[in-house]
Amino acid sequence: MTDRSLSANRWRMLLADVVNAPVIRTVALLALCAAYIQGPLTKIFDFPGALAEMDHFGLHPAAFFAVVVIVFELAASAMVVSGFLRWLGALALAGFTLLATLIALRFWELPPGMDRMMATNAFFEHLGLAGAFVIVAAIDLSRGASK
Template sequence: MTDRSLSIHRPGGPLHRFAGSPVTRTTALLALCAAYIQGPLTKIFDFDGAIAEMEHFGLNPAGLFAVGVIVFELSASAMVVSGYLRWLGALALAVFTLLATFIALRFWELAPGMERMMATNGFFEHLGLAGAFVLVAAIDITKGAGK
């Protein structure tokens, strides 16, 4: 490796500037929260569909659960993106994601086939998403701890 190839990640290098950019961080946090912003907006504009979804998963009273999910997802996403109690919003979304995953993606109950494969993939993708929220919380809690 050349000295130039090593300098790309050093403080002041292009990778360091990109990773430390507020635009990069905000964009990444928005991407991480995208499903938790899109989902409640969809539920707001199709509230009957939101109620049907809650009923499908056995959550009653469905209307109350739908409103609670909408408020929770938008509030926790706002916390993560804005930085206001980011750690708390991220941990709340991690727990919510795990709970929702075990309610909605019980792949082990499905017969072998495409539906089971898709549910299995979704289950493990959601585990990864929950892990990402835990990392966001850990970084927020420990920022500056090593300084």
């Protein structure tokens, strides 16, 4: 091996050590789940707003769906961050994200303009988020339940 390939390999190993550090992994998992932690907390502190959101999307009874969404998002996020059945929490959030995206971000029904562009961008961002949760589940399942 050349000095250059040894140096590149050392950098790769150093980077692997950094991104695999427990604190970095925990922060990254918290970031991945941030919307699923912030959303339910907002719903808890503004329950009338949560009810209005459920009504807006045609989810009735609104109180039932609001409570289910709050509990689900917090529980699944806790599973992903803590490592307890991480794969299950990640797959649940991936499925939830896809379903919520299809309900809330139907950009194809909007007329051309800023609202459609914003909904289109958010739709595809949510697809990426769901994909990231699938990758988390795949890694967890392939490595076992280790953190």
